[in-house]
Amino acid sequence: MGIYQHNVTLNNGQATTLEAYKGKVLLIVNTASKCGFTPQYEGLEALYKKHKESGLEILGFPCDQFGHQEPGSDDDIAQFCTMNFGVTFPLFKKTEVNGPNANPLFVELKNKAPGLLGSKRIKWNFTKFLVNAEGKVLKRYAPTAKPSDIEKDIVKLLG
Template identity: 50%
Template sequence: MSIYDIPVSTLAGEESSLGAFAGTTLLVVNVASKCGLTPQYTALEALHERLADRGFSVVGFPCNQFGGQEPGSADEIAEFCSATYGVTFPMFEKIEVNGPGRHPVYTELTAVPDAGGEAGDIQWNFEKFLVRPDGSVAARFRPMTTPDDPEVLSAIEAALPAPA
């Protein structure tokens, strides 16, 4: 099964899948509104805006599994992201990324090791997965690695779809 085939719901509750992004390079991030890393939304949105016309999108999955740092409802999350950080990238339903309730998207993602060779559970909010246009995972970046880190930017550039 491809990551594109897994059903997800948008933050607005509409049925969807990442299949709508097939052919696009994605940075998939588990996000939270009340975390010390929440300011990463600024760099995520800047990346999204700068590279969208080159076949790139950030996609966010709110998660409340780390210190209860995403307690809000879907409407509260949407309002916070829009009003505080001007988020325009797609946001999906609040999910679990670890444990027995882990969302199938994250079952696929967490099978991929980071640069140190470690796969498995998400460590904290704002862990990032770079997904190639074909749906395969190109890289995994731990939470403290910022979206504008040169290693992340280089990996994104290498994974962008070829110009038409």
């Protein structure tokens, strides 16, 4: 299954597919509001504002599988992200990234860009996946990778 065939649901309940982002460079991130890495929302938003006109889309997928750090509803999450970090990039419905109920998009991302030592499992919030404009999953970044650390890779893809 290609990356663009995945069905996803925006935070507001609107169903779509990743086809809507075809031709864009994507940074797909599993996020959380009560995590030590939560301040990365600020860096992600800065990247988005700086490069969105050049073809970057950042897709945020809130996840509550790591230390119960995303306990709120989809509305709570959207409000938190907007009020605290001015997030304007798309946020999706809360999802699972590991286990039997893992979102198929994250299953594909993990298979195409395994982690350290070939590990498929996502280890924590704010794991990031870079996808080129043709839909090829290129790289996985650890939660500790700051958005600014990824910028050079994004700029190369944006041409």
